[in-house]
Amino acid sequence: MWPKLIEYAKDGGLDAIETYIFWNAHEPQRRQYNFEGRLDFVKFLKTVQEGGLYAVVRIGPYVCAEWNYGGLPVWLHNIPGMEIRTNNDAFKYEMATFTRKIFSMMEDEGLLAWQGGPVILLQIENEYGNVMQQYGNAGKEYLKWAAGMAVSLNASVPWIMCQQSDAPAPMINTCNGFYCHDFEPNSPTSPKMWTENWTGWFKAFGSTNPHRPAEDLAYSVARFFQTGGTFQNYYMYHGGTNFGRTAGGPFITTSYDYDAPLDEYGQPRQPKWGHLRNLHSALKQMEKALIYGTRQNVSLGNDLEASIYKTEDGTTGCFLSNTNTALDATVTFNGNSYSLPAWSVTILPDCVNSIYNTAQVPVAPQTVTSKQTKDDETGVENVVWHKESIFYNIRSKDLFPAKKLLEQITTAADRSDYMWYTTGVHVTEDDSFWNQGRVILRVNTSGHSLHVFVNSEHAGFAYGGYGHGAFNFEQPINLKPGKNYITLLSATVGLQNYGPLFELVPAGINTGPVEIVGSNNATKDLSRKVWLYKIGLRGEDDLFTNPKDFTWTSASDLPVNTLFIWYKAEFRAPNGSESVIVNLGSMGKGQAWINGESIGRYWPLYTSPEDECSEPCDYRGPYNPSKCTTQCGEGTQIWYHVPRSWLNEGLNTLVLFEELGGNPSQIKFRTVH
Numbered sequence: 001m002w003p004k005l006i007e008y009a010k011d012g013g014l015d016a017i018e019t020y021i022f023w024n025a026h027e028p029q030r031r032q033y034n035f036e037g038r039l040d041f042v043k044f045l046k047t048v049q050e051g052g053l054y055a056v057v058r059i060g061p062y063v064c065a066e067w068n069y070g071g072l073p074v075w076l077h078n079i080p081g082m083e084i085r086t087n088n089d090a091f092k093y094e095m096a097t098f099t100r101k102i103f104s105m106m107e108d109e110g111l112l113a114w115q116g117g118p119v120i121l122l123q124i125e126n127e128y129g130n131v132m133q134q135y136g137n138a139g140k141e142y143l144k145w146a147a148g149m150a151v152s153l154n155a156s157v158p159w160i161m162c163q164q165s166d167a168p169a170p171m172i173n174t175c176n177g178f179y180c181h182d183f184e185p186n187s188p189t190s191p192k193m194w195t196e197n198w199t200g201w202f203k204a205f206g207s208t209n210p211h212r213p214a215e216d217l218a219y220s221v222a223r224f225f226q227t228g229g230t231f232q233n234y235y236m237y238h239g240g241t242n243f244g245r246t247a248g249g250p251f252i253t254t255s256y257d258y259d260a261p262l263d264e265y266g267q268p269r270q271p272k273w274g275h276l277r278n279l280h281s282a283l284k285q286m287e288k289a290l291i292y293g294t295r296q297n298v299s300l301g302n303d304l305e306a307s308i309y310k311t312e313d314g315t316t317g318c319f320l321s322n323t324n325t326a327l328d329a330t331v332t333f334n335g336n337s338y339s340l341p342a343w344s345v346t347i348l349p350d351c352v353n354s355i356y357n358t359a360q361v362p363v364a365p366q367t368v369t370s371k372q373t374k375d376d377e378t379g380v381e382n383v384v385w386h387k388e389s390i391f392y393n394i395r396s397k398d399l400f401p402a403k404k405l406l407e408q409i410t411t412a413a414d415r416s417d418y419m420w421y422t423t424g425v426h427v428t429e430d431d432s433f434w435n436q437g438r439v440i441l442r443v444n445t446s447g448h449s450l451h452v453f454v455n456s457e458h459a460g461f462a463y464g465g466y467g468h469g470a471f472n473f474e475q476p477i478n479l480k481p482g483k484n485y486i487t488l489l490s491a492t493v494g495l496q497n498y499g500p501l502f503e504l505v506p507a508g509i510n511t512g513p514v515e516i517v518g519s520n521n522a523t524k525d526l527s528r529k530v531w532l533y534k535i536g537l538r539g540e541d542d543l544f545t546n547p548k549d550f551t552w553t554s555a556s557d558l559p560v561n562t563l564f565i566w567y568k569a570e571f572r573a574p575n576g577s578e579s580v581i582v583n584l585g586s587m588g589k590g591q592a593w594i595n596g597e598s599i600g601r602y603w604p605l606y607t608s609p610e611d612e613c614s615e616p617c618d619y620r621g622p623y624n625p626s627k628c629t630t631q632c633g634e635g636t637q638i639w640y641h642v643p644r645s646w647l648n649e650g651l652n653t654l655v656l657f658e659e660l661g662g663n664p665s666q667i668k669f670r671t672v673h
Contacts, residue, residue, distance in 0.1 A: 064127060179220050214361055320333060326342050359619070376575045378669045455480070590602060
């Protein structure tokens with residue numbers, strides 16, 4: 001998809017493509033690197049140059065990005081003495097090793113600007129200023145070290161640090177946010193730069209679908225250049241998809257559409273893409289005045305302002321702004337009358353003729369992505385199934401014991417979303433908590449979701465949510481006289497990606513307590529019993545490493561709405577060359593693969609609140625992610641992107657692991673265009 005995306009970006013008036021480097025994707029195991037396929041960032045940068053654009057490389061290597069663990073490899077977590085993003089020798093050694101490797105690969109391939117390559121800017125760290133205070137003096141020392149380490153590479157292109165007001169020279173500090181017109185760099189010799197203009201917002205399971213109006217986004221860009229801005233980057237211009245288990249959060253969806261000018265499937269989102277293209281064209285018509293001119297600001301009354309750029313040879317360019325959130329205005333400027341809608345900027349390249357206003361969108365607003373078509377809709381066929389063996393997972397030879405509750409990130413090292421906790425409980429009718437076998441099980445967990453089994457039978461399910469991953473499970477269970485097995489299956493939904501000391505945010509049932517409560521509130525604490533652990537599902541082990549041991553069952557009576565079941569189905573791709581999407585709305589919660597490629601986690605049963613949508617949407621006034629949302633009371637993500645390059649001309653294979661129960665026979669594939 002890269003060449004077409006880059007072509008759309010250039011046609012949309014962009015000059016450069018900005019990209020992160022994802023450390024955990026490129027070094028999934030320590031000193032085991034992967035730069036193949038869609039991880040070939042060298043090829044990507046060369047494709048950017050072939051498309052006629054420059055490149056900005058944000059090495060980080062911490063990137064946030066709503067990406068699993070903020071882009072840091074989870075193996076860092078288990079290195080002795082490791083403290084992440086602070087003045088810690090172990091972390092600095094690993095960070096420097098990776099950064100130098102990435103830089104050397106760019107330099108060896110001639111990708112830096114002075115070599116004739118496309119890379120004009122590099123970034124070290126990412127939004128550290130937002131969290132640095134929590135690290136005290138160690139954070140300040142780490143900041144200096146990171147800047148010094150970057151400079152020592154002798155890149156001969158500028159380095160930037162975003163959201164870092166005290167970035168040490170020669171680092172250029174930059175702004176991130178919905179608006180950056182009031183931002184000023186910390187040095188009078190630094191340009192005014194905006195690394196992230198948020199075109200929308202990300203989605204989390206259980207949330208509504210956020211939209212940022214085209215009028216407001218254009219307003220923010222025009223105001224930035226009106227006030228002396230030199231570089232503005234859209235985050236995101238193409239949001240795309242976080243395939244596999246790369247989405248972070250926790251609870252971030254697989255879709256990372258971000259209401260971007262290019263939608264998740266790579267198609268222009270109108271009117272946003274076209275409205276911004278026209279804005280870029282208007283700005284470039286006064287390029288000389290913006291680059292070489294001096295700026296004069298003239299007040300035209302309350303909330304009204306003119307900014308005049310003029311060069312020594314008389315070349316001019318002007319902006320007229322109305323920052324009022326409700327009142328339109330008519331102003332006189334240079335002897336002419338101009339109508340200024342509320343919350344808008346007008347561009348006059350010659351300071352006379354108005355050629356663009358941010359609030360005047362040439363086509364009707366559109367708040368959906370590419371148009372779906374049923375013309376070539378296809379379904380699934382030859383559906384077979386395989387039941388995940390709960391008994392195997394709690395009796396497996398892979399079990400290992402501990403006389404305590406283990407934290408999931410440390411123990412599983414993110415090898416799977418799933419980790420099993422099993423312990424035995426012996427009860428008699430004389431026990432103080434006995435109540436005809438009916439007791440309450442309480443589990444305090446750091447999340448993100450939890451299945452409970454008693455003697456291999458499913459006994460309950462609970463989960464947290466974005467911003468509150470930890471939760472308490474408290475439900476009745478039935479115990480029999482004698483030995484009982486209580487099994488807790490903890491499942492992560494993307495690891496924490498942001499915040500100070502985020503690597504210390506636990507997952508799983510790390511501290512408990514886990515206890516059973518019977519009659520008269522008699523309580524038995526199970527937290528310090530011997531627990532048996534297993535990482536991952538048997539199906540994961542067999543299907544992806546020992547497929548010959550994985551037996552599928554075909555039957556005319558397909559089991560549906562069944563917990564803990566694998567499905568495999570065949571399908572034919574819809575005709576045409578357009579992007580393909582699959583509707584997983586008939587399923588509950590799980591993961592999906594197309595021809596062996598993971599298209600991510602699904603959870604359509606996790607619906608958004610009924611009452612948080614704002615219709616109609618008013619673009620005027622400061623934007624925030626809860627403004628102009630849609631899809632209230634619906635599953636946050638139903639449609640999943642299936643790249644054409646993953647599909648065969650004939651039959652294709654869909655594999656699903658379903659936790660909660662669904663009906664795979666209702667799954668449909670469509671095209672978008």
